[in-house]
Amino acid sequence: MPTALSILLALTLLPAALDAQKKKKKPKIEITQTLEVLPDPPASVTVETAKLEFLASPLSGKGLLSQQIRDALKSLRAQAGSRPIVKIRAFVSGTGDQRRVASIVSETFAEKKQPLPAVSTIQVGQLGLEGAQIVLEAVVTNRKSVNPHGLAFLSGMGGVGPEPPEKISPMLDKAIADLTRAARAAGSEPGDVTRVTCLLSSSAPISEVRSRIAAAFPSAVLTAVQAERLHDKSLAECEAVARLRKNPAAALVLLNPPDMNPSPMYSKVALVGSDKVILTGAQLAFHSEDKDVQLAFQRMAKVLEAAHSSMKYVAFSSLYSLTNSMSAKIRAIRFDHYDKTRPPASTLLLFEGLPSMDASFAIELVAVPQ
Incomplete structure (x- = not known):
């Protein structure tokens, strides 16, 4: 049994023990950091026709696809100088993840706090230089009329x-x-x-x-x-x-x-004589039924509608097909949407691939406002 002395001693030490516990540092609570979600490139951009100029990145065989994308963007930005880049079309060779193009473009322009360009990414065969995996075409806007x-x-x-x-x-x-x-x-x-x-x-x-x-x-x-x-x-x-x-x-x-x-x-x-012109990014179509082709054109029509235009005002149509059967469907269906009496200028060819495994073709347009 505890003696009177031991009880007295315990009571004497209790305040000191409590003070020591209070002075102990509270354990740090780890804060989970979330990465900033990068914005998607715009579906279209509207720019002044008189100020448009064109650039292309040089080929490089150094590094993997991500490095080559960054190097190509660095070259384009150096060429552009103070001229904003408003549209990029990427031709990608090899098996690298084509989706990296749009994400690295978004990352690069967001870091510089600059407006994002519209982006199209198309997989092709080879580029003519061993190890080269990408070439970028760019549209820029000059400050003066060119x-x-x-x-x-x-x-x-x-x-x-x-x-x-x-x-x-x-x-x-x-x-x-x-x-x-x-x-x-x-x-x-x-x-x-x-x-x-x-x-x-x-x-x-x-x-x-x-x-x-x-x-x-x-x-x-x-x-x-x-x-x-x-x-x-x-x-x-x-x-x-x-x-x-x-x-x-x-x-x-x-x-x-x-x-x-x-x-x-x-x-x-x-011939585009309007003060402004609309440049779209590529709209992907998924699967290969007629309704899938219709849906891709309908989605692009909504993109143009948001830019105050319509499919009746398309100047140029780029169609990136993956099979001959899909090309035939595109030819059969596109005039459900274009003006058949005034068909746009166009390029329709077979390409190696697109950024999604389920994609069957892509459509990209140049249009004028209504």
């Missing part, structure tokens, strides 16, 4: 020939001749062409393509890629943008010159 009379958007010219995939010279000859003829039909000259994008059956002749395009269109920024890895015939299809030398008769004029084998499915040339 296209005072507007722009001409030229459909993909050239096409598929009977030669083996690496023998593209005959189709490249045709592409250059057709682009020259289309530019002149728009009232422009070859020196007014500001951007050319060539889609090829083989990456082997890309150096030849570069030298030939530079000679034919000395002011143009060029991008040349292999559209798909596997081709059984030669392909050289080149689309372009040119400055106009005089104002078109309306905000949007669509031309099908009679000496250029006109097609009822698309116009060869779209």
Whole structure:
């Protein structure tokens, strides 16, 4: 049994023990840090037609895809200087995660507290440099007017020939001749062409393509890629943008010159004379039923509606298909949405892939406001 002395001692020490417990530091509560959610690139941007200029990133074989994306963006930003980048089209080669393009673009522009550009990402075959996994095309806006009379958007010219995939010279000859003829039909000259994008059956002749395009269109920024890895015939299809030398008769004029084998499915040339132009990012279609194709066009119609335009005011249509059967469906369904009496200029080709495994095609538009 406790003695009186031990009880007295315990009572004496109790306040000191309680004070010691109070003085002990409270355990730190770990705060879970959450990463900032990056904004998605806009579905479209509306910019001044007169101020548009075009850039392209150089190829690099260094590093993995993420590093190459950052390096390409760094190059574009250096080229752009103070000119805002409003649209990026990425051609990606290899098996890297294509979704990284949009996320790194968002990350880069958010860090700089700059408005995000619209973004399209398309998987292609090869880029013409060993180890290269990406090339970026960019649209920037100058502070001053550089296209005072507007722009001409030229459909993909050239096409598929009977030669083996690496023998593209005959189709490249045709592409250059057709682009020259289309530019002149728009009232422009070859020196007014500001951007050319060539889609090829083989990456082997890309150096030849570069030298030939530079000679034919000395002011143009060029991008040349292999559209798909596997081709059984030669392909050289080149689309372009040119400055106009005089104002078109309306905000949007669509031309099908009679000496250029006109097609009822698309116009060869779209003249954009409106003060502003709408550039969209790529809208993906998922699965391959007719209703899926319809849904992709309906979603793009909503994008244009939000930008105060409609599918009836489309100047240029880029359609990235993955199969011949899907291309046939696109051709059959697109005039449920476009104005068949005034079809837009267009490029429709097969490509290697898209950022989603379930995607069947993508659509990207240039339009004018209503």
